[in-house]
Amino acid sequence: MPQKVRKAVFPAAGLGTRFLPATKASPKEMLPLVDKPLIQYVVEEAVASGIESVIIVTGRGKASIEDHFDISFELEKLLEERGKQEERKAMRAISEMARVSYVRQQEALGLGHAVLQARDLVGDQPFAVMLSDDIIDSETPALRQLLDVYEKYDAPVVAVFEVEGEAISRFGVIDGEEVEPGVYKIKDMVEKPSFADAPSDLAIIGRYILTPDIFDELDKTTPGAVGEIQITDAMRSLLKKRPFYAVRFQGTRYDAGDKLGFLIATVEFALKHEDLAPEFRDYLQSLRF
Numbered sequence: 001m002p003q004k005v006r007k008a009v010f011p012a013a014g015l016g017t018r019f020l021p022a023t024k025a026s027p028k029e030m031l032p033l034v035d036k037p038l039i040q041y042v043v044e045e046a047v048a049s050g051i052e053s054v055i056i057v058t059g060r061g062k063a064s065i066e067d068h069f070d071i072s073f074e075l076e077k078l079l080e081e082r083g084k085q086e087e088r089k090a091m092r093a094i095s096e097m098a099r100v101s102y103v104r105q106q107e108a109l110g111l112g113h114a115v116l117q118a119r120d121l122v123g124d125q126p127f128a129v130m131l132s133d134d135i136i137d138s139e140t141p142a143l144r145q146l147l148d149v150y151e152k153y154d155a156p157v158v159a160v161f162e163v164e165g166e167a168i169s170r171f172g173v174i175d176g177e178e179v180e181p182g183v184y185k186i187k188d189m190v191e192k193p194s195f196a197d198a199p200s201d202l203a204i205i206g207r208y209i210l211t212p213d214i215f216d217e218l219d220k221t222t223p224g225a226v227g228e229i230q231i232t233d234a235m236r237s238l239l240k241k242r243p244f245y246a247v248r249f250q251g252t253r254y255d256a257g258d259k260l261g262f263l264i265a266t267v268e269f270a271l272k273h274e275d276l277a278p279e280f281r282d283y284l285q286s287l288r289f
Contacts, residue, residue: 002154005147005209006053007121008046008128011114012039013059013105018258027062028257029132034269034276037068038256039132040094046130047097049143054098055121057114059105066102071095110228115210116218124212126150129231131206131257135265137272138251142207145249149183150209155243156235159207160184161253166195171203172232174246186244191224191232202246204232205253214238 016028023031029039043054058065072091079088105117115129128143136142146157160174172191176184190199208231217234224230235244254268255261270280 002151003126004050005126005128005150006051007125008051008054008130008143009115009118009122010039010042010054010056010130010132011105011111012056012062012065012132013108013114015108019262025061027065029062030064030068031256031262033135033256033262033265034273038135039065040068041135042130042132043069043098043100045136045141045143046128049128049141049147051128051143052098054100055118056100056102057105057117058102059108069095069100109223110230112218112221112229112231112234115231116215116229119215122212122215126156126209126211129206129208129210133255133257134206135254135256136207136249136251137254137268138249140250142249142251142253146207146209146247149245149247153243153245155245156211156214156238157209157245157247158186158204158235159249160202160204160246161248162201163203164201168198168201168203169194171205172230173198173200174202174204175199176202176246179245182248182250184246184248186239186246189232189236189239189244191230202248204246207249210235211238211242213242 012029016023030037076088103117105114150157174186175188176186179185217237221229221234254265256265
């Protein structure tokens with residue numbers, strides 16, 4: 001029986017350059033998707049999947065993330081005085097959804113380096129890694145789908161989805177053998193291959209279940225051409241020592257770290273919002289193109 005996954009690491013120290021100037025002084029992870037910041041959607045997914053402890057890797061200028069998951073006595077008192085009990089309960093629920101701790105990444109040296117900063121807080125336990133750039137709308141939480149495979153095979157698991165054409169060069173890509181519908185045993189993985197060299201059309205996105213031996217591999221991983229430590233390189237090294245699996249998750253993935261993807265997600269989530277959907281749908285239908 002594999003050890004239960006109780007912790008999730010949320011790398012949130014990136015500079016958010018794709019959203020400048022909006023992210024010059026505000027964390028990308030705090031960009032609002034309708035009425036909640038991006039990172040809250042992903043923390044809620046983690047909690048719904050059974051995660052108990054959230055570790056957020058932050059950096060300079062990210063204090064608003066800590067404030068968001070903290071208790072705001074002044075705001076709650078004001079809401080209570082104004083008779084807004086539902087809003088007050090919603091604010092308190094944010095701070096109570098999980099145990100949240102923080103560690104700093106002093107330099108933005110890549111995703112692998114960010115994960116490595118959480119080593120002491122993770123300890124000798126399997127853990128999840130979740131990126132708030134990837135918002136996944138699914139009936140069963142995407143992380144839960146990965147955990148089901150981890151518990152069955154007792155091995156690290158990554159989430160993958162199908163990518164068509166040249167866009168595959170923006171992702172880590174797996175070469176795998178399908179062992180059951182939507183589940184692949186990984187033979188190799190390549191970071192950002194050209195379309196011609198990609199071993200498949202299955203790209204890795206921001207959901208991982210990793211074992212603690214990944215930290216030793218990250219420690220030994222040589223920075224790439226832009227001076228960053230890539231998680232894919234460390235996983236590829238670990239793949240030589242233990243099996244890895246991939247899950248083609250069921251659900252819709254939105255690239256909220258990209259301006260167009262963020263706009264698409266905003267429209268889609270607004271149309272699911274019961275308070276906004278009727279009027280917003282009418283507005284969209286009134287537009288002339």
